[in-house]
Amino acid sequence: MRSRTPARETTGTRIIAICGNPNCGKTTIFNAITGLNQQVGNYPGVTVERVSGQFSAGDDSSRRFTLVDIPGTYSLSAFSPDEYIACAALNGKIPGEPAPDIAVCVIDATNLERSLYFLLQVREIGIPVIAAVNMTDIAARQGLSIDYEKLSRELGGLPVVPVVGSRGVGIDTLKETIARVAETPGRPDRLPYGEETERLIDQLRATPGNGHRTRAEYLRVIFDVDGPAEEEFRRHSADEADTVLSQGRKQIRDAHGGLAAAETSVLTARAEKIYSRVASSDRDESKTPSERIDRVLLHRVAGPVILVAIMVLVFQSIFSWAEPFMDLIDGAFGSLAAFVEANMTAGPLQSLITDGIIGGVGSVLIFIPQIVILFLFIALLEDSGYMARAAFLVDRMFRWCGLSGKSFIPMLSSFACAVPGILATRTIEDRKLRFITIMVAPLMTCSARLPVYAIMIAAFIPYQTFFGVFNLQGMVLTMLYLLGIVVAVLVSFLLQRLIFKAERGTFFMEMPSYKLPTARSIAIRVFNRVKAFVVRAGTVILAITIIIWALSYFPRSSEISVTYDQRIEAAQTVEEEQALVHEKAGAQLRHSYFARVGHALQPVFEPLGWDWRITMATLAAFPAREVIIATIGTIFNLGSEVDEESSSLIDKMRLATWEQGSRMGEKLFTPAVALSIMVFFALCCQCGATLVTIRKETQSWLYPVAVFGYMTTLAYLMSLGTYQLFSRVWY
Amino acid sequence: MALWWQYIVIGLLVAGAVSFLAVHFVRKARRKSGGCAGCGLMKAAEKRGGPSNRFPISR
Numbered sequence: 001m002r003s004r005t006p007a008r009e010t011t012g013t014r015i016i017a018i019c020g021n022p023n024c025g026k027t028t029i030f031n032a033i034t035g036l037n038q039q040v041g042n043y044p045g046v047t048v049e050r051v052s053g054q055f056s057a058g059d060d061s062s063r064r065f066t067l068v069d070i071p072g073t074y075s076l077s078a079f080s081p082d083e084y085i086a087c088a089a090l091n092g093k094i095p096g097e098p099a100p101d102i103a104v105c106v107i108d109a110t111n112l113e114r115s116l117y118f119l120l121q122v123r124e125i126g127i128p129v130i131a132a133v134n135m136t137d138i139a140a141r142q143g144l145s146i147d148y149e150k151l152s153r154e155l156g157g158l159p160v161v162p163v164v165g166s167r168g169v170g171i172d173t174l175k176e177t178i179a180r181v182a183e184t185p186g187r188p189d190r191l192p193y194g195e196e197t198e199r200l201i202d203q204l205r206a207t208p209g210n211g212h213r214t215r216a217e218y219l220r221v222i223f224d225v226d227g228p229a230e231e232e233f234r235r236h237s238a239d240e241a242d243t244v245l246s247q248g249r250k251q252i253r254d255a256h257g258g259l260a261a262a263e264t265s266v267l268t269a270r271a272e273k274i275y276s277r278v279a280s281s282d283r284d285e286s287k288t289p290s291e292r293i294d295r296v297l298l299h300r301v302a303g304p305v306i307l308v309a310i311m312v313l314v315f316q317s318i319f320s321w322a323e324p325f326m327d328l329i330d331g332a333f334g335s336l337a338a339f340v341e342a343n344m345t346a347g348p349l350q351s352l353i354t355d356g357i358i359g360g361v362g363s364v365l366i367f368i369p370q371i372v373i374l375f376l377f378i379a380l381l382e383d384s385g386y387m388a389r390a391a392f393l394v395d396r397m398f399r400w401c402g403l404s405g406k407s408f409i410p411m412l413s414s415f416a417c418a419v420p421g422i423l424a425t426r427t428i429e430d431r432k433l434r435f436i437t438i439m440v441a442p443l444m445t446c447s448a449r450l451p452v453y454a455i456m457i458a459a460f461i462p463y464q465t466f467f468g469v470f471n472l473q474g475m476v477l478t479m480l481y482l483l484g485i486v487v488a489v490l491v492s493f494l495l496q497r498l499i500f501k502a503e504r505g506t507f508f509m510e511m512p513s514y515k516l517p518t519a520r521s522i523a524i525r526v527f528n529r530v531k532a533f534v535v536r537a538g539t540v541i542l543a544i545t546i547i548i549w550a551l552s553y554f555p556r557s558s559e560i561s562v563t564y565d566q567r568i569e570a571a572q573t574v575e576e577e578q579a580l581v582h583e584k585a586g587a588q589l590r591h592s593y594f595a596r597v598g599h600a601l602q603p604v605f606e607p608l609g610w611d612w613r614i615t616m617a618t619l620a621a622f623p624a625r626e627v628i629i630a631t632i633g634t635i636f637n638l639g640s641e642v643d644e645e646s647s648s649l650i651d652k653m654r655l656a657t658w659e660q661g662s663r664m665g666e667k668l669f670t671p672a673v674a675l676s677i678m679v680f681f682a683l684c685c686q687c688g689a690t691l692v693t694i695r696k697e698t699q700s701w702l703y704p705v706a707v708f709g710y711m712t713t714l715a716y717l718m719s720l721g722t723y724q725l726f727s728r729v730w731y
Numbered sequence: 732m733a734l735w736w737q738y739i740v741i742g743l744l745v746a747g748a749v750s751f752l753a754v755h756f757v758r759k760a761r762r763k764s765g766g767c768a769g770c771g772l773m774k775a776a777e778k779r780g781g782p783s784n785r786f787p788i789s790r
């Protein structure tokens with residue numbers, strides 16, 4: 001492990017780290033100080049951007065400094081890549097990076113109390129710190145007055161410089177202060193975290209090979225459970241140190257009611273105290289626009305009603321707005337398939353390209369417009385500040401089932417993808433609560449489920465309008481999203497009561513002010529999601545589609561070919577000939593490996609209303625959900641029962657019939673079957689990446705196996721119930 | 732059997748698809764970051780969570 005060596009001792013150049021909370025104007029000040037003299041790169045081994053720049057300061061401006069922009073973070077607790085880099089950079093622990101000589105901590109004057117929390121942590125590192133209080137003009141306009149001299153005294157004489165980064169006000173003073181402070185040694189601040197914490201630091205320091213760490217580093221080892229500091233500590237320590245750490249943490253928990261509480265209560269109390277002494281405000285919080293809006297949106301009754309109404313409107317617009325664009329893409333793929341058919345000799349390769357790749361992967365790519373609309377709304381709701389309100393509203397429901405709002409953030413992330421959602425559970429300190437959240441996070445409706453819902457709803461749920469605003473298709477989609485949330489709440493309740501008996505954490509969340517989202521930010525986020533969707537379709541789904549096509553195409557029966565070719569030759573009319581061609585394709589498909597396995601498994605899924613084709617398409621979708629669309633596309637292209645005029649997949653699904661058994665000739669897909677499939681997909685854990693992530697996060701195969709087992713069983717039973725109920729009332 | 736070369740192409744494509752999936756899932760399983768650190772969602776999740784739920788000052 002490297003020791004902390006300031007840059008001036010190694011390179012002769014002084015390194016100034018500029019740090020602060022996200023959106024505190026750090027980059028604006030960085031730009032104001034360095035101008036165009038900047039270099040952009042990455043920190044080694046991670047994708048976190050490293051920006052540095054040079055500037056001169058001092059009496060004759062002859063002294064050169066390098067300013068390094070540290071990623072914005074709210075605390076030094078290191079879990080996310082940005083936080084880890086911020087913490088490691090300030091501690092001088094990044095290989096190849098000299099330790100900073102000074103930290104300039106940018107403070108948001110309009111959010112002084114919150115910013116002080118981070119500043120207090122940075123002071124504990126031991127390097128000289130300068131507080132640059134930014135956006136002082138906005139704070140003044142809001143009626144907030146800050147006594148900067150008093151603030152400096154409260155912080156033990158720490159230099160405080162008021163600045164307005166956007167207009168360059170105070171930047172020269174800041175540069176002069178940097179030049180002056182660069183000559184003085186740092187002194188770590190020691191906040192009292194309680195005797196248990198101090199004792200544990202001493203005990204850890206006394207264990208073999210651990211005497212070189214600073215107090216600030218030990219605080220991170222102790223308070224960041226499973227964080228990189230602990231990981232690094234364990235890697236270099238004997239078992240004895242692990243035992244000391246575990247026992248010491250238990251004592252802190254017993255004394256303070258939790259590990260996080262031991263640290264945050266001290267920091268917040270100090271921040272509150274300083275704030276109350278240095279700041280005075282004549283602003284009336286209840287009269288700010290955000291406060292007025294919140295009175296309605298966070299109202300006990302109106303709030304949840306508005307939340308559900310917004311969800312319904314978002315989901316129904318997914319259908320109504322996307323349709324023309326989807327038709328365009330569908331038409332383009334249809335033309336492409338026709339072009340290939342016209343210019344390529346009929347044979348297996350032509351079938352692979354048209355029935356497999358275009359019919360399969362193309363069927364998935366058609367859903368790009370819906371993905372765009374969904375993520376456009378999610379980005380708008382997040383950037384406007386409404387999502388934080390949604391978290392607050394849902395927190396009430398989570399409290400009822402024993403979870404806290406801390407579980408909401410991972411679950412909210414799971415609406416995009418369960419993998420980051422599960423990783424986000426690292427922020428939950430209570431292990432039992434964390435395990436419960438990990439086990440229910442995959443029930444949230446991720447974006448991979450959307451194409452499945454979209455195709456089933458578009459094909460089998462009628463477009464009916466209620467009250468002139470709401471339509472049935474949007475309502476069904478909303479219900480499917482709510483189904484995931486409601487089942488997650490019930491499962492959490494059961495797990496909490498029967499197995500984990502977790503403590504309930506306290507949820508604190510800052511409500512950001514409402515603001516107009518920027519077009520650039522929205523566009524970037526939507527683009528990233530669409531890119532991820534297209535890349536997935538072009539890689540994993542394409543590969544699976546090729547394999548499924550091969551399994552559905554081979555073996556070819558020469559007996560079927562000879563029999564049907566003779567009949568086709570003998571056909572009297574074009575219609576009869578076309579019918580025989582489709583019949584032949586269907587017979588070959590039923591002869592394939594895929595169909596043989598499907599027929600063997602069909603009895604298990606027949607009570608759900610599924611034939612062998614739906615069964616196999618669903619089973620093939622276990623590695624990735626969207627594969628069901630590609631598989632249905634491939635199967636119905638290979639063994640199509642419809643004429644060429646009805647070329648879309650939805651038409652083929654609507655016209656598909658049972659091929660054998662007592663229901664032969666009956667419609668295969670009905671609204672009840674569509675609902676049964678959607679409920680199965682809503683509840684089943686068909687995602688290899690999610691299971692692998694659960695294994696990694698829990699360090700045990702028990703949890704992924706348990707998640708897969710309970711979700712698949714639940715999906716089967718709920719799907720069975722749905723089909724049995726709706727096939728009787730809505731056929 | 733004039734289309735014999737098509738069967739070779741298909742065989743290669745299927746073998747390629749199987750190999751790709753095997754490599755893809757094995758790499759995903761071994762990746763330390765959890766499988767999708769590069770897609771930006773984790774960062775978005777952290778951002779969405781504000782102060783990672785560890786900053787206990789509510790307005």
